[in-house]
Amino acid sequence: MKLLQITASPVWRGHEQKIIYLYEAYRDNNTFEDQYIVCAKNTPIYDVATEKGMQVIGFDIKSEYDFKFAKQLAKIVKEKDIDVVLMHNSTAHTLAVLSHKFYKMSAPLVLCRTLIRRVDTNALRKWKYNYKGIKKILCVSQAVVDVLKFAVKDHSKLSIIGSVTDLSKFKKQAPNGMLHEQFNIPKDYKLIGNIAAFTGFKDHYTWVDTVELLVKRQTVKAKYILVGIGELEEEIKHYVTDKKLNDHIIFAGFRKDIPELLPEFDLFMFTSNNEPTGGVLLESYACKVPIVAANAGGIPEVIVDKKTGLLAEVGNPIDFADKVELLINDERLQKELIENGYQHLKDNFTKDVISQKFYEELKTVANQYER
Template sequence: MRLLQITASNVWRGHEQQIVYYYDEFNDQIEHQVLLCTPNTRLSEIAAERNYNFQTLEFKSEYDLKWMKKINQIIKEEKIDVVLIHNSTAHTLCVLSSLIYGWKTPMVFFRTLIKKVDTNFFRKWKYNYKVLKKIVCVSEAVRTILLSAIKDHTRLSIVGSATDLSEFQKTQKTGILHRELGWDADTIIIGNIAAFVPFKDHITFVNTAEILASKLPNCKFVLIGKGELEQEIKDYVAQKGLTERFAFLGFRKDVPELFPEFDLFLFTSKLEPTGGVLLEANACKVPVVATRAGGIPEVIIENKTGLLCEKENASDFAEAVIKILSNPSLRNELVTNGYEHLKANFTKEVIAKQMLAELNAVIKS
């Protein structure tokens, strides 16, 4: 197999991490691969650090002729057998490049958003484009929302999120976060790692924190990530009088070191395709309270590997947090089950094998 992986994304989130997992796992299993991405991003940094076979191009629009030409050039020069597309704008660019230059190399689109795609003629058309042979969805929730737009449902399949157990090896506290933040050693840390965007619903996180602050005097809250709503959430925290209880750490490269410092991972996202960060919590043996929404129940088994709550219901979240923190045996049961569930279903090795099977099936067909 000679593979082109392509993304026009400028951010670093779970999907971009998944690209790294795929590249690493595929490297010894296929003949040749190339990554095309945008420059000056965390993904391009990793590609350079690990000596990937990669090329970069500034992204300006999904109708950028330079991108279309570059895609055609790579497909021809690298003799690509199949194109694995990782975001919607790259999907558009690939379809238009195929039309303009006439290449028929089969495409596979790895879809990770819960969002309708039949909102206009062009979007619906590009998802049914004849050279796009397969749409691999990260969860059943993503697949379900695509059904109305896709004519041939056999083109839809599911390959879940993944995490790297070799990266998330630390499962015990060392106190590094307490020391960094100057917090007492007995401080309970409740954390969240997510971009500050609307569907991650940091508002409900803060509302939950307000309830917990009145019941757990020694609990504090850590938010890791960046995004458009960061200042709005900081202002909301101040409005609630919780500034002294919150730490905003921005984007961090040392997440595997910080994760085990959390006493609990509170994930209030209300429209999550899968929640790959929940797998990282499982890997670090941190108990999880998350939303019963989107693809999250496909990752977290309710009352077995974590507790699930109704979206935007701060009281429900607070009750679940207290239930775990006040019951060590329940905590231990959840983290043990979560770790075993992860190993069986969501390691990068397991998931990459599933994606490789999808790509091989497309080439053979």
């Protein structure tokens, strides 16, 4: 069986990392006879796939409705004798459907969906989600399935796969003081952090409001670290300044050393209010960092409340502050949640577990498809 994964994503986030993880797992286990990644040139995933020696086919994307590329895609699928096409973002979804519909692409389509977002907002979107050539829609959580049900008529096409992380990338499981040294933080201060793009649904406002409460209570001796970049970064920086929290909150910017940085946190605080799963939560499990996260979207499918982490009410800084206080001051509870979380990760979200789930779905689709 031969696999082609396609994305037109211009960014590097969890979904793009998943494509690389799947390719690596299938290569290392000789799962597929052959496999390819089709993606836009001059993008992070193109660079990563090329650097890793993967079979990557780059293209210059002009628009979501690039019929010239759709024709090229059908030709690639035919020449490479592809058995199944796995689509990874909205633009790739449209291009693959156009290729299948108008240029008789010779392989079935499977869509990987990670966003909690309504797609029944116009007739064209509904059409492409219900297109007959799409045999399966693989979702990272039940929360994603639930929102797609408004648009997708055949609910049997919807399956839950889960999110993924690679344990081999997160071997460091104890702090060595690197962040204390980098930011000149006294050693007796705890570090409470978050790693997230500065976008609306990550809800950095609740995060900052929680810090304000904790500072006022004076029950936690800590510095608070925000890792990431994004369109709301300056807005959040102004918010921090307005609340006179500049001495407490550190903006660490974009970092490539997450496996080294994450274990430095004494606690991971995640306030996202519409998260499909939260891949960084799995990475926190891997690094054995205790977690307080919002009870939102697919997060409760990753965090088992009071067993692998603590869940707080969405947008409620008081509840977040209470949970952070409780956990940061209770070493026994921390140890219990860390151990349970690590086992939960190994049982459900590793590269081997998730790649096998994908394989079973892709194999079923390929075997049932009549060319």
